[in-house]
Amino acid sequence: xxxxxxxxxxxxxxxxxxxxxxxxxxxxxxxxxxxxxxxxxxxxxxxxxxxxxxxxxxxxxxxxxxxxxxxxxxxxxxxxxxxxxxxxxxxxxxxxxxxxxxxxxxxxxxxxxxxxxxxxxx
Numbered sequence: 625x626x627x628x629x630x631x632x633x634x635x636x637x638x639x640x641x642x643x644x645x646x647x648x649x650x651x652x653x654x655x656x657x658x659x660x661x662x663x664x665x666x667x668x669x670x671x672x673x674x675x676x677x678x679x680x681x682x683x684x685x686x687x688x689x690x691x692x693x694x695x696x697x698x699x700x701x702x703x704x705x706x707x708x709x710x711x712x713x714x715x716x717x718x719x720x721x722x723x724x725x726x727x728x729x730x731x732x733x734x735x736x737x738x739x740x741x742x743x744x745x746x
Contacts, residue, residue: 627669627670627672630665630666630668630669631666631669631670633665634662634663634665634666634669635666637658637662638659638662638663638666641655641658641659641662642655642659654706654709657701657702657705658702661698661702668691675687675688675690675691678690
């Protein structure tokens, strides 16, 4: 029964991710990783013996624990990926804020000089 639930969940999750990309609420580069994970879950749900085979190769006695380990590793990789993206964006925001401040200051200086030039020319 759990495999049917996992199959239905995977299909709906894939459709949900695709709809978010179509609505432009999620970038393609972030959706690829989620879609790959969903496809892996779908394949494992359709062919549950894959888990047993892989567990036997790694001498894991309880195959579902291997599935839990993979899920934790996948989530950890995704969190790391998102953290890297956020760090890059924060650095870009700081740089843009500094550049905006410099430009604003320069504009104010030019505006202050403009009335002085008008009085000298008159």
